[in-house]
Amino acid sequence: MKVILLERIGRTGTIGDEVTVKDGFARNFLLPQGKALRATEANRKKFVAERAYIEQRNEERRDAAAGIAEGLNGRTVVLIRQAGETGQLYGSVAARDLVEALAKDGFTVQRNQVDLAEPIKTVGVHTVALNLHAEVEVSIIVNVARSEDEAARQASGEDVTVHTFEADEGGDFAAGQKDAAADDRFEE
Known part of the structure; x- marks a missing residue:
């Protein structure tokens, strides 16, 4: 189906481009969302008459998205969730x-x-x-942890999913090996 784009759509095109897209994409996404018009003679005339307004509206949306993007880019969000010992979330x-x-x-x-x-x-x-606008993309950092303490440790670069023997023994692993060797001598 041929459509006239009313805003920039990914790799499809920019404002005013007349492109051919799959019927389902046009019927289910572009037309209902107001992102395109069917490429008919009446719609072409309508687009030419309203082009300045459409471009102005797009610029306002881009500027609003850019304003939000300034505060969001690189922001860290901490989410506390329940998880198993291996770091697998229950949800x-x-x-x-x-x-x-x-x-x-x-x-x-x-x-x-x-x-x-x-x-x-x-x-x-x-x-x-986060794709705030077709021309504005930012990224955020999501810190998923089991507790606030764990979130702080992860933020400092520690990998909390690594399971160590020191944590199990409550002390030095080498000392645990020496104790096991001493136990073997007494069994004989």
Whole structure:
């Protein structure tokens, strides 16, 4: 289906481009969202008449997104979740969770602006992209931890998912080996 784009759409085109897209993409996304018009003679005339307004509206949206992006770029969001000893979350962190966390910090972001291919399912520090506008993209750092203390340790660069023997023994691993060797002598 041929459509006239009313805003920049990824790799498809920019404002005013007349492009051919799959029918489903046009019917289910572009047309209902107001991102394109069918490429008919009447719509071409309508677009030419309203082009200045459409470009002005796009610039206003881009400027608003850029304003939000200044405060968000590189921002760290800490989410406390329950997880097993291996760092596997009992649930997951989805786009909805990130939107709610950013809303608590005073940022308005829509769920469809969070570029999260699949939910986060492990404890750790993750980078997530936010597409605030077709021309404005930022990334945030999501620190998923089991507690505030663990989040601070992860933020300093420590990998809390590494399981060490010192943590189990409560002391020096070499001392534990010496004790085991002494126990073997007494058994004989």
